[in-house]
Amino acid sequence: xxxxxxxxxxxxxxxxxxxxxxxxxxxxxxxxxxxxxxxxxxxxxxxxxxxxxxxxxxxxxxxxxxxxxxxxxxxxxxxxxxxxxxxxxxxxxxxxxxxxxxxxxxxx
Numbered sequence: 001x002x003x004x005x006x007x008x009x010x011x012x013x014x015x016x017x018x019x020x021x022x023x024x025x026x027x028x029x030x031x032x033x034x035x036x037x038x039x040x041x042x043x044x045x046x047x048x049x050x051x052x053x054x055x056x057x058x059x060x061x062x063x064x065x066x067x068x069x070x071x072x073x074x075x076x077x078x079x080x081x082x083x084x085x086x087x088x089x090x091x092x093x094x095x096x097x098x099x100x101x102x103x104x105x106x107x108x
Contacts, residue, residue: 012074014094016061019076023092023100027056030098038102045107051082052105055090068093075103 014022026032034042034049042049059080066075071093078090087108093101 013065013067014074014076016064016076019061019065019094022094022097023056023061023076023078026094026098026100027053030100032056032100032102033095034102035104038104041105045105047082047086047088047105047107051084051086051088052090052102054083055080055088056092056100056102059088059090 032053034052038052039049041047042052055078059078061076061078063077066077067073068075073093075091075093078092080088080090082088089106089108091103091106093103095101
């Protein structure tokens, strides 16, 4: 089993369109990993992980990616709706072409 904290992140910045394609590929054929922080936020905010997956499957990236210089990773804000039509923002990063990491989840 891979430890989340030991993963190296992609340094390459993806365009919004490429990030959405990579995200959809990870949801359908790859891996979605939740950081402990993101799971804690889901629990704290009453958000089910299936709702997060719904956002990742159907949501869009509207803003430009942001570089987290401490972790040397590009982060993307995926905006969408839960199954209950609640608006959610899911912050993700990519570790490779097959793995998306859920960094945190925000309810709007």
